[in-house]
Amino acid sequence: MSSDPRDFAAHEAALLDERRFDDWLALFTEDGHYWVPLLGAVxxxxxxxxxxxYEDRLLLQLRVDRLKNPRAHSQHPPSHSQHVLQPSRIEEETGDAVHLRTPFLYIEARGESQILLTGTARHHLARTPTGWAIREKRIDLLNAARALPAIQLFI
Structure with a gap:
């Protein structure tokens, strides 16, 4: 992966779209969080x-384990995703931390059903000896407070 933090969101999305959930989870710091606010950006x-x-590493690991479990009823047939990203923009850079902003379209398909969501991903990244890692991934969905379908994977 590139050392330019602006390439990080595309790499992360590719791991999710390829269902490489363990590799995706390894991108998080030990104190990392995945957050989808109900009120969106406000x-x-x-x-x-x-x-x-609002999930820490333990809850994320449990979700990954469920997605990989062949007996997970919600994954028969398995869900697949496609992230369509605009270029990431650095909002803030301080020392060994970077805040990225990436507008996106997210499509999740399972069997004959498909959902489309849109919003902005905000990554708070920390520089580690092995590269960039997610301290927090925040997903601000457009119109997040409306009734949403069940989201099986990770936006």
Whole structure:
């Protein structure tokens, strides 16, 4: 992977679209979080209001394990995703940390059904000896508070 942090979001999305969930999970720092605020971009933190998802490494590992389990009923047939990304933009860079902003379209398909979501991914990355790692991935969905279908994978 490139050392340019702007290439990170595309690499991460490719891992998800290829169902390489263990490799994707390895991108997170030990204290990393995956957050999908219920209020979208206006929600300041995951503690003062409900979120669609706020998961640490342990919860992410449990979801990955479920997705890989051949007995997971929700994955018969398996879900597949396609991320369509605009170029990532660096919003802030301080020392060994970078904040990226990446607008996206997300398509998730399972059997005959397909959902389309759009929004902005915000990655807070930390530089590690092996490259960039996710300290927090925040997904601000467009119109997040509306009724949403079940999302099986990771946006």
């Amino acid at each position: 929600q300041a933190d995951p503690f003062s209001h409900n979120s669609l998802a």
